[in-house]
Amino acid sequence: MSIWEYANPKKFMQTSAAVLPWLAGLSALCVAVGLVWGFFLTPDDYRQGSTVKIIYLHVPSAMMAINAWAMMLVTSLIWLVRRHHVSALAAKAAAPVGLTFTVIALVTGAFWGQPMWGTWWAWDPRLTSFLILTLFYLGYIALWQAVENPDTAADLTAVLCIVGSVFAGLSRYAVLFWNQGLHQGASLSLDKEENVADVFWVPLVVCIAGFVLLFLTLVLVRTRTEVRARRLAALLARERLA
Amino acid sequence: MLRLLTRDLRLAMRAGGGFGLGLAFFLLVAVLVPLGVGPEGVVLAKIAPGILWVGALLACLLSLDRIFALDFEDGSLDLLATSPMPLEGVVAVKSLAHWLVTGLPLTLVAPVLGVLLNLPVAGYGWLVVSLALGTPALSVIGAFGAALVVGVKRGGLLLSLLVLPLYVPTLIFGAEVVKRGAAGLAVGTPLLLMAGITLGAAALLPFASAAALRVNLR
Numbered sequence: 001m002s003i004w005e006y007a008n009p010k011k012f013m014q015t016s017a018a019v020l021p022w023l024a025g026l027s028a029l030c031v032a033v034g035l036v037w038g039f040f041l042t043p044d045d046y047r048q049g050s051t052v053k054i055i056y057l058h059v060p061s062a063m064m065a066i067n068a069w070a071m072m073l074v075t076s077l078i079w080l081v082r083r084h085h086v087s088a089l090a091a092k093a094a095a096p097v098g099l100t101f102t103v104i105a106l107v108t109g110a111f112w113g114q115p116m117w118g119t120w121w122a123w124d125p126r127l128t129s130f131l132i133l134t135l136f137y138l139g140y141i142a143l144w145q146a147v148e149n150p151d152t153a154a155d156l157t158a159v160l161c162i163v164g165s166v167f168a169g170l171s172r173y174a175v176l177f178w179n180q181g182l183h184q185g186a187s188l189s190l191d192k193e194e195n196v197a198d199v200f201w202v203p204l205v206v207c208i209a210g211f212v213l214l215f216l217t218l219v220l221v222r223t224r225t226e227v228r229a230r231r232l233a234a235l236l237a238r239e240r241l242a
Numbered sequence: 243m244l245r246l247l248t249r250d251l252r253l254a255m256r257a258g259g260g261f262g263l264g265l266a267f268f269l270l271v272a273v274l275v276p277l278g279v280g281p282e283g284v285v286l287a288k289i290a291p292g293i294l295w296v297g298a299l300l301a302c303l304l305s306l307d308r309i310f311a312l313d314f315e316d317g318s319l320d321l322l323a324t325s326p327m328p329l330e331g332v333v334a335v336k337s338l339a340h341w342l343v344t345g346l347p348l349t350l351v352a353p354v355l356g357v358l359l360n361l362p363v364a365g366y367g368w369l370v371v372s373l374a375l376g377t378p379a380l381s382v383i384g385a386f387g388a389a390l391v392v393g394v395k396r397g398g399l400l401l402s403l404l405v406l407p408l409y410v411p412t413l414i415f416g417a418e419v420v421k422r423g424a425a426g427l428a429v430g431t432p433l434l435l436m437a438g439i440t441l442g443a444a445a446l447l448p449f450a451s452a453a454a455l456r457v458n459l460r
Contacts, residue, residue, distance in 0.1 A: 099450050132407050135406065136407050137401060143391075143400065146391070146400050147393065152460065155457040162450070164407070170410075174410065174411040175414065177415070178434065205322065
């Protein structure tokens, strides 16, 4: 019994089919509870009013935008080292989801920034590095689209993902060079007694859990689609030969 | 390796193309910006470092797809891949050749264009130093992008999309060096960081580029 068993597409499809309904239900529950709780059942902030509630969408999607890229990096490495096709397809499946989270984070941030900072956009380090992350996602997806042979595409995008990770990290620290910018520092961390007042914190954690589960669900669904598409292509190729 | 370098240089010189084109593009950018922004010297002096760096970067981008595409089409890349020289070395030499025909001339003409953009006197030295240290990184990173898309037909636009985000750190540090130099501030930190990026990219990226080329030649 090892984790590599799930690299077998058949085993992967069986397991994911069994897990998926639970995962989907749980993520729907968490997102719904977290968002309703956050939007309607928490008090308004005394200075920010109700705009503070954008945090329940903004923070979880921003976290997942970065974690999705990290997941793609890991699966790309697994593909390059062990040549498991499911791994490459999972990376391919995760990219558009990660891109969507990145865009959600940018757009909700703009909606919050307009009343609070008086501007939709500022060339602040965090904002800029997220914009650059968006470009990396776009380039990654475009490369998958452009290369016809699936194995070649998987190899090239995996290499791009690794090199891109290094440069995304470099860009993150390069933009810090200008100044600290408008965006506040991290509001959540594990080593503090209390991060945000508990009334806001508990629904936020529920939201984050919901977004993690949502990401897993979407990636599983999309990976299953990719596996099926691959099987279909194989079937068609076989029929053409016969 | 020296043979390959001279061959690439000779091809670039005789085919025209990239050699003059990048320079002409750089010149056009430096001429068009004052026309668009207006001739006030104070404004121009303020944006000159950034404009010069962006112009150099875009000029570099123009000729990237020529690094491997022509050799890929006529099959000489296959010959190079089967030759005793490691493919990493081929990539490194080709990046060097690209830098010699684009980055180096750009560095040399940049001060002249700095005059057009009213760059403060203190900035010229740092402009040349930062371009000389930074443009090799542009060539090496660009060779990586070109290696990725060499099998894609009409990959020019894709190439720009892939390479531009990779250029971000070099651009930020490079422009910062010139900006600080022009303002008479200390330039040590951004200069060292940019040199670090160049060295790191030159040392490591040829391996990634060679891996991508091997996949494309499979």
